[in-house]
Amino acid sequence: MNALEPIHCQRCGAAVPLIDAPEQTCRYCEHAVETPPEYLDAVHARRDIVAARKAAEPKWRRLAAGSSPWWMIAGGALMTLAPPTATAVGFSLEPAQSTALIFALMTLPSLFPGSLVFVWGATSDLTRDGVRAMVAARPSDKEGAPPECRVCGAPLEVSNAELSCTCLYCGTDSLVTDIPVTAISAERRQAFGSLEQATRVLRLRLWVVHLALVLFAVFLGGLAVALYAAHRHLQ
Ligand SMILES: [Zn+2]
Numbered sequence: 001m002n003a004l005e006p007i008h009c010q011r012c013g014a015a016v017p018l019i020d021a022p023e024q025t026c027r028y029c030e031h032a033v034e035t036p037p038e039y040l041d042a043v044h045a046r047r048d049i050v051a052a053r054k055a056a057e058p059k060w061r062r063l064a065a066g067s068s069p070w071w072m073i074a075g076g077a078l079m080t081l082a083p084p085t086a087t088a089v090g091f092s093l094e095p096a097q098s099t100a101l102i103f104a105l106m107t108l109p110s111l112f113p114g115s116l117v118f119v120w121g122a123t124s125d126l127t128r129d130g131v132r133a134m135v136a137a138r139p140s141d142k143e144g145a146p147p148e149c150r151v152c153g154a155p156l157e158v159s160n161a162e163l164s165c166t167c168l169y170c171g172t173d174s175l176v177t178d179i180p181v182t183a184i185s186a187e188r189r190q191a192f193g194s195l196e197q198a199t200r201v202l203r204l205r206l207w208v209v210h211l212a213l214v215l216f217a218v219f220l221g222g223l224a225v226a227l228y229a230a231h232r233h234l235q
């Protein structure tokens with residue numbers, strides 16, 4: 001379905017959101033603005049899009065609200081505490097060992113878990129922020145005005161309970177809570193139209209990031225074991 005031209009208030013000229021009602025009051029001048037019948041038909045034709053968006057909201061909430069600084073804090077703490085602890089343990093277990101060997105076999109590998117946890121947190125957050133920025137509504141230039149559709153720029157009818165909104169003029173879903181204050185990019189305009197797609201993309205990206213980190217962790221673990229085995233063999 002093609003995007004519809006936004007309806008404008010006949011008195012003050014402001015664009016009004018498209019809603020499922022034959023009439024609404026202009027938020028700026030309180031003039032009554034009628035919804036033409038063909039626009040109401042379009043609203044009804046977009047019912048499935050709205051229903052799909054509402055169904056996707058809980059999934060999006062679970063995936064996107066997982067952002068937490070605690071992974072980075074825990075990783076940072078591990079990175080700070082593990083090396084001195086591992087070094088002390090190394091010296092107490094094998095007091096005759098050279099400092100360089102303790103460093104290679106204990107101190108250095110002890111940095112791995114903390115740095116992985118830190119990178120896990122940082123990359124997850126970056127992935128979430130990236131997709132969130134792509135589907136976020138456009139903040140309005142006018143103070144106190146509702147956010148605008150990220151694709152066609154029409155004002156959105158935002159209810160407090162919802163974290164996203166479907167523009168009934170063009171059928172695009174936008175996030176209306178936690179809107180990042182960044183310039184609207186071409187990428188955002190061309191991003192997936194529905195929250196459902198955005199949720200799928202975010203899930204896939206998080207999955208790829210986490211899989212890469214798990215593989216890297218396995219690699220580091222193998223490296224630490226190999227170093228230790230080589231050291232045992234040489235003794
Ligand atoms: Zn008006």
Ligand SMILES: [Zn+2]
Pocket residue numbers: 149150151152153154167168169170171172
């Ligand atoms: Zn739109």
